[in-house]
Amino acid sequence: MRYTNCFIPTLKETPSDAEVVSHQLMLRAGMIRKLAAGIYNYLPLGLRSIRKVETIVREEMDRAGAIELLMPSVQPAELWQESTRWEQYGKELLRFKDRKDAEFCLGPTHEEVVTDIVRREVKSYRQMPFNLYQIQTKFRDEIRPRFGLMRGREFIMKDAYSFDVDSSASDLSYDKMYQAYRRIFQRCGLRFRAVEADTGSIGGSSSHEFMVLADSGEDAIVSCTQCEYAANVEKAEARPAPAEHAEPRPLEKVETPAKRSVEEVTAFLGIPSSALVKTLLVVADGTPVAALVRGDHDLNEIKLKHLLGCETLEMANEEMVTRVTGAPVGFAGPVGLNIKIVADLAVQGMKNFVTGANAGDLHLKNVTIGRDVTPTQYADIRNVVHGDPCPRCEAGHLELWRGIEVGHVFKLGTKYSEALRATYLDADGKEQTIFMGCYGIGISRTVAACIEQNHDADGIIFPIPIAPFHCIVSAVNTKDAEVMAACESLYRDLGAAGVEVLFDDRDERPGIKFKDADLIGIPLRLVVGSKNLADGKMELKTRRTGEVELLPLADAVEKIRSIVAEALGR
């Protein structure tokens, strides 16, 4: 495509309302424009990258045997009432009435609709397994839409749903999707991890998230240095710590005037934070519970919630802390506490540690598990930290990463098929409930995550497979007929060789062209100037490395073609 026939409104300045780099760069590169909070126009360059991701996703879904269909955005309330999500979903579900006062919502996901299709058509076990997918525009009325395409309200998603006769068949369908997702993100050219994840409100028994690694990622994830283990920090398992061999010393009270936080107390007492145990008071379905975690660890509320099997879990407020401990906030401790006490596995076997004394300005020293405190229960209730031993293998330890969730696969079991009565007759003619899985990829979000991972001070650095164009041909001087003729023939020949070329035919200074090329992140740049051309050469710059080489005119097309073909795995 010729630059002058494309609509690429680049910006010199970073828009003031864009907080994260992908948002800034997509605005600056003319890829998106905001229409309303969390609602964006995808301009031609942005759409091209989105379509690249779509195509890779479609090819891999088809290869995995999934079948494409397209379900509506506007969904009737009745189906959501059947699944009980009409009540449960909260305000993210945008609801409205049509002209006849019938209730509808804008689909944030399609479990109900797809289950409704399947329950009407599937009668027999012989019709399964199958997997239906779509690439479709979704809407979630986020309370704080922000970060551009990273957390928009209207976005493009691929969602797939598998239907199987039983749990083990469903596991196979899940594994196919898991493998397809690995191929998808590999083919996109992204660094990513597939991590074990909590199933959250979607429900089901098992789940993996696909995380694009980026320092700016909202999610903390871990992976093992030796084995395949990787998990979201919410889910990552901690091993029990080995017991300490020290001799217990006598329990002591120490004055800690106005020292409340771990940092304040340990600094004041001159001890490492791992020698202190935090006593965190939470309220689980209305009942106070004390959670003990080591001073250098963080409580994982999701693990604690699962452990307690409660509907709601929140940190106790000041009034509750005072009522339960008899002391102001900052001095809670387990000794003498008359409520349920859950201790983290790392606290099990600890000796001679410091805790609050349940009295203002006082802490206890040399507290010892078993002698001074007997927790109700030990469990893994903390976040893992960098360097923790791997829970799966003997050799490795955990590394921490930041990640951006771009895909999520769930084993749903019979959650939706039971609610909507999607059943089939088995080989014995007996009615059985269908097992489902659901599998999502944020298509538009993947492009934003790619930019979070791949950029520098000059702009975006697209991997070739999802770049809007593979190559940009920049004419240094559009007034020079020979330069323009060389560019035209490059443009034509590269196109014929299957390379997607943006031909910067604008009558602009080279500096402006190069800045724009860097900003929009085209992986390969061919510069055609009078001087090099006189020597039968042109300049190839690789955006990612910054490397520049002079190529003989005759070699350029084949060189670029082979770089692109290799990146696309052709």
Added chain:
Amino acid sequence: MRYTNCFIPTLKETPSDAEVVSHQLMLRAGMIRKLAAGIYNYLPLGLRSIRKVETIVREEMDRAGAIELLMPSVQPAELWQESTRWEQYGKELLRFKDRKDAEFCLGPTHEEVVTDIVRREVKSYRQMPFNLYQIQTKFRDEIRPRFGLMRGREFIMKDAYSFDVDSSASDLSYDKMYQAYRRIFQRCGLRFRAVEADTGSIGGSSSHEFMVLADSGEDAIVSCTQCEYAANVEKAEARPAPAEHAEPRPLEKVETPAKRSVEEVTAFLGIPSSALVKTLLVVADGTPVAALVRGDHDLNEIKLKHLLGCETLEMANEEMVTRVTGAPVGFAGPVGLNIKIVADLAVQGMKNFVTGANAGDLHLKNVTIGRDVTPTQYADIRNVVHGDPCPRCEAGHLELWRGIEVGHVFKLGTKYSEALRATYLDADGKEQTIFMGCYGIGISRTVAACIEQNHDADGIIFPIPIAPFHCIVSAVNTKDAEVMAACESLYRDLGAAGVEVLFDDRDERPGIKFKDADLIGIPLRLVVGSKNLADGKMELKTRRTGEVELLPLADAVEKIRSIVAEALGR
């Protein structure tokens, strides 16, 4: 694709709630399923045809130099208020509030959004011309959604918008789109007409509709037997009739007891309906007007409305008729009538005709224009009829067709750019208003219109370019290993030759397979059976003609490939 790995839930019975043939057949062929009134799931077969149309549209839009982008479905009220359509659009515009009580609508069209994008980015005449298009899901809250995809509420549309410096430049952009649309519908393999049309509520100065010809079409259109002229009946121009040379006879009153309609009066008096003039009373912005049209012609209210330049035009009610004519309904006539009288051109010069006498049970005979009646104005205010002379050429006459509107192109002028202040600086640095055009194609509707045009008692007859598959390979006996081996190799080799094959590998009787193949309308059917196979042959059936031929096994792939290539214009 293998039939057993596709999701094609065909139905034996015609669903009782489907009124038109495309709706019936798309349901029966497993192409669509209803989710709610006017809201459909596109199942895999239906989506494949939709995608075929999308691809043809995209290729032709790109070829015409239009640039693809994607705008949101959810649009803020503010833009629609700026264009004043928030008030004007009526209930088809589905409106709602988000969680923060901000007002939005589901986009039925995107003039406002695209003009908003352009007004922010375009500063100079040098940035034009350009044309932005998208393929996107739209929503119109139709009062009576029906006929399946023919009049749905949620549907897929291609909409394009051109931006030009002035009216003549805009004409060129319009013409490019007009030509692109002709190519699109030709490539889809449809019989169609491009007809002059009224611009309706979208506004603008000129417009063409693209009509797929089908007996079931909602729209009446005409085309000339000799020249290129074609128009929607709403818009089609009538020529003045030659004056009659008969001698005027004396005006007479005749009793016509209880004879009110044209049929009743002409039968009673024994005259042709062309010898009677109807006097139709309408109310234009509150004022009564009489419209005279020949008994065998129909009043065209749109033409009359344009002529009178009124906002509202409706037929007078009984009370108004009695008040104006002093007679009951059915006996109105122009003689002695004291209101504005508009006569159709065909009435000009008429002599000795019959009209109502403005008195109950009485008509007038031998009424003569000029002598008995002097209309305020003569104008073309009727619908053309079959056989009318062409308004453009001397030789041709008009043929009537039924059509289904699948595309519509408009010259918008400055309607939206003025309302939203989309301006640019011209070469002299003077601010000017941008000229726009808009261009729509109903993608999902085109598939339905195709079926209305192409079907028989057995099912759909898809043209090859938009068939879900080009060819179906039917194994007569799946238990016969040689048959299956031959099918597998056909399936593989046809696929490698670029032919899209549905391989009916189901363990079903041939009769069921053939019925389904006919129903879903795959253009070419290869039947592989044991007996023919023993002779090294297989059967090729062409769906449209019903022709069957025996092909040598060795020739089948090349034969099919060449038929498909020719149909696709490769």
